[in-house]
């Protein structure tokens with residue numbers, strides 16, 4: 001028997017569950033199908049567990065400062081078994097929260113693996129049960145598939161994926177991390193804070209404005225992470241540890257470690273979920289969509305990691321909401337221009353908009369300012385004075401083109417930056433409002449004031465007093 005449904009969402013990751021909840025809010029009858037755990041890669045293996053590790057490492061690093069202020073602590077050590085139960089408890093709690101939201105939002109949740117049988121039919125397999133559905137609309141939110149360099153054998157017990165690295169049961173003595181983006185930096189910085197000797201091999205350059213890249217490298221070095229960029233791994237051998245041969249602009253080198261973490265790239269598996277039965281137009285090996293998530297087949301939508309663009313929950317969430325709104329007859333749009341780039345190292349990095357180089361390449365005559373966190377009172381009282389904020393703006397109009405920061409509170413601060421960029425703000429739009437005091441926000445305000453050399457807390461050479 002074929003059952004009928006209005007909207008079926010395949011995959012309960014951040015893309016899928018946001019789409020399901022928003023569509024239900026807008027009056028749609030929604031069925032969400034999940035073959036694994038609600039929350040997808042983000043909640044169960046990616047964003048949340050990685051931020052539990054980076055948060056743990058960052059709190060561990062704060063001990064010295066807390067003791068200096070008068071907090072009396074006993075001898076400190078790391079118990080990864082406790083961290084594991086903490087992580088599982090948090091993930092379960094968050095997952096139960098989402099499941100509760102789906103229930104109270106009226107979303108029908110089905111367990112099982114969904115597979116397209118045709119352009120308007122889906123089969124769901126759950127153990128020995130198979131059910132058949134006809135849908136009016138379907139959103140494909142099945143996530144991505146991590147791809148690893150074929151020359152590295154991922155079967156070695158000393159070679160781990162980025163997800164396995166988040167749940168290690170011992171702090172590795174000598175850790176080599178190979179990657180291309182924020183995930184590798186976060187893992188490297190976290191384990192260095194917890195006591196590993198870390199070598200970070202980045203495929204390209206650090207993907208940030210040069211001023212941020214310089215400061216990041218300085219801070220990683222200070223935290224005893226040895227960083228090499230523009231690396232190609234030539235071979236990996238393991239014999240009770242790992243030996244990695246690589247090439248970089250400085251030549252061919254070898255590094256030894258107890259473990260190697262390889263951070264994969266987000267691809268898509270278009271042979272699963274019966275997608276190969278559909279004549280879907282594809283791009284970059286993923287499902288091609290328009291600005292609202294429509295695929296080339298009417299009634300079939302796609303969102304998140306299965307579609308082109310960066311493999312980020314930030315994108316999946318927004319795409320889920322946009323597609324749900326379009327299905328409900330509203331107009332939305334997905335625009336990645338001001339997508340923030342975040343690294344949860346200590347201090348964190350957060351950037352939005354164009355780097356100085358990108359702005360120049362786009363033909364802008366630019367003026368930039370740099371403001372160090374050591375000039376910010378709130379950072380000083382917390383002894384979190386490392387880092388800086390760089391603003392890129394257009395000369396003459398003071399239109400803000402890019403906001404780049406590494407420093408305390410950067411991940412929260414960047415929202416103000418994204419909002420300003422979205423609203424085509426000029427420097428005065430940022431400097432006119434009142435800012436909470438004392439706070440890291442003031443560092444952002446002064447970085448903007450510094451575009452005209454007026455940041456109050458930066459020392460300058462004395463001018464002769466006017467008599």
Ligand SMILES: Cc1cc2nc3c(=O)[nH]c(=O)nc-3n(C[C@H](O)[C@H](O)[C@H](O)COP(=O)(O)OP(=O)(O)OC[C@H]3O[C@@H](n4cnc5c(N)ncnc54)[C@H](O)[C@@H]3O)c2cc1C
Pocket residue numbers: 010011012013014015016033034035036037038039040041042043045046047048050112113114115141142143144162163183272273303304305306311312313314315316
């Ligand atoms: C270590 C790590 C750290 C990360 N940190 C961040 C971060 O800090 N910020 C950020 O924005 N992003 C981060 N990401 C990326 C983020 O996890 C992904 O971009 C995001 O999960 C993609 O969401 P999605 O909904 O497209 O897919 P997924 O989260 O992968 O969810 C897809 C779901 O579909 C289900 N599914 C698949 N096929 C079927 C089927 N046939 N039938 C039924 N169900 C099916 C799967 O079981 C899964 O639950 C991180 C990723 C990793 C690996």
